[in-house]
Amino acid sequence: MTVNTMPSDAVLFEELASGSDYKIALMTLNVPEAMNAVDLDMVNLIDEQIEHWNQDNSIAAIIMRGAGEKAFCAGGDIRKLYDSMTHSDESQRLQYADAFFAGEYAKNYRLHQITKPLIAWGHGFVMGGGLGLFIAANHRVGSECLKLAWPEVRIGLYPDVAASYYLSRLPYPAGHWMGLSGSHMNTTDSKKLKLIQYAISHERWQTMLDALLEQNWSDNRAVNHQQVRAVLNQLDGDSSEAMPASQLDEISTDLEYLFSTPELEDIAARMKQHKTKNKWLKQGLDNFKKACPATAHLIMQQIEQGAQMSLKEVVSWELTLAYQAVRHPDFSEGVRAMVIDKDYKPKWQHKTVKDVPFEWLRQLTTNPWSEGNHPYSEL
Template identity: 60%
Template sequence: MSSQKPILTEEIACGPRHRLAILTINKPAAMNAVDLTMVGMIGEALEQWQQDNRVVAVLMRGAGERAFCAGGDIRQLYDSINAKGKKRYQYADAFFSGEYGKNYRVHQFTKPLIAWGQGFVMGGGLGLYIGANHRIGCQSLKLAWPEVRIGLFPDVAASYYLARLPYPMGHWMALTGSHINAADARQLGLTQYTLSDDDWPALLEALQQLAWSDNRAINHQQVRSLVTTMTDEQGIDSHWQSVSDDLKELFGDSLESLGPQPLMRLDARLREYHSDNEWLQQGLENYRQGCPATAALIMRQLERGATMSLKEVVQWELVLAYQAVRHPDFAEGIRAMVVDKDNQPKWQHSSAMQVDDTWLNQLTASPWQADEHPLADL
């Protein structure tokens, strides 16, 4: 796509009275990573289409073939939190507040919102994608919450979704940052459909031919029926199903089966275990290289996320983000992965077992009174 605009919008006719809207995240060289301006543009476009009675459905996709969206622009975050002066955290605070608030409203979109999951769908990009009420996983899909590798935490409502995945996949994905494919994602309920990467033109044409109405429930059902008939998972083998015995050996039948200190047992197993399965072994290596404080925080995230509403999760995760940008691991993780690219982060702890409750309490302490929370009126 030739336009330099980071967010592209267009509308196409589907009958005499109705229109389909298309939103394209247009930063392919950066794997469609989003910044604060782009977050605002996405939110404004969706709000406008929600109110426009002519628009019956919206499609979201990423420009190029590599990614729907690889998350937030973490290099820009790094530069801002390493600046000098009183305003060093101003951009990061505005970014996370804007991203979380706008993405929460994606979940409230009442018309068919179809997300085209081609290539990498990660981190904050996954937060945007998972808010869509119709999620297509292309055969090239690589879906992940990889924040453990940069000293952040799985965010943009990840606490809610990870806690509700079949055990132990939520813990495995969060602790290791492992990507899953289209077959995995559909089996886990993170997508509803699987299409070929080449099916975009056919999908668009078929959507234009639907008998759209002013009844949104009927429109949703038509989209479900159409994309279900197009779904094809041939040639895609599930990662997690193939290593289910290994995962059971690592995580047990339940978190409770690991005893009163599950992280202690998990940390030892994840550091010692070896597998000939390439996908599983890569996940183990990710954990070993990942941020110990993030691993400890993840255990608390999934415990609390299991009992919270989506709104409560989004509000709580903003607290975690506020503290994360003020703790050294986040900047160090970005430095090692993105800036210097030496892949040798110097974390504040050598293992998750060294992260005590005092440190975790600092990472989860709200700086605001309840009525002062930036997302209090979500």
């Protein structure tokens, strides 16, 4: 095996020579001390390199992974976003935040268009912006340690990077539970919900890589996809005993009760009053009790509207939500409380979901761009 390495500070790009005339491309998010959180520079590097690999006829397949043992990617670098939202210089304020979200969402959309086998190795935390990167892959693997989540309700943002598309297409009420509670889904439940296709123990990483390098690749992308599926399905079957039990199955009766009403105010009342001895359910309920009320309303709207939207429409709409989120105080306050000061006591603009007025929600969802001038009009 020969390796052609093109390093950067935060992302490593390698081209691994296989037994045929084709290579396997490997991208490693390389900021393990920050759980591989991505910033704008990383977003741009990833976008440019993966598009290059997609066009390079010598590359048969692409793999994405995270360095270290804790995470594939825990999301965007929200400290930099916080600095941008709170910048003392008015001329500089929000410049980075706007550029980050516009770059991130476009990059994720383009990843969805990759036609070569694109394999994402999900070990540890796969959250927020990291989940947006991960879920764009056409072959998604979860290890036994996978913790997959859209936890934005806890910081006053909203589940983004195409969450409106995916949460709205999960069997009811899984999407509502994921969005409103920010709960981590384990490997077994992620596979059941089709958020991943393969469950493979982390110790089989090298086995997977070696098997892929031994394949007889060609320029027929459909055949290459078949070969990837054959390798991953075999390893999936060999890893079944290492996988955790379903957490969703254990609380199915609770979720049926909590979401037997379609109204957010009724759901909120039930979630705040519900008693349980199940630790995972209790954690999700506690998350919701401390969560941003306006975000809860947005999540309900995302699931309702996202079900009727194409992926491109979702990405464009969510950029509108991001534009407004950085201009309204809940997001910066949530980051302050949960990440910057770590007092874990955010002071939301509204105390409960009942207190959130329609006008506030209208502001959060208002498109700031005139017709034809949306940044993604040519996406």
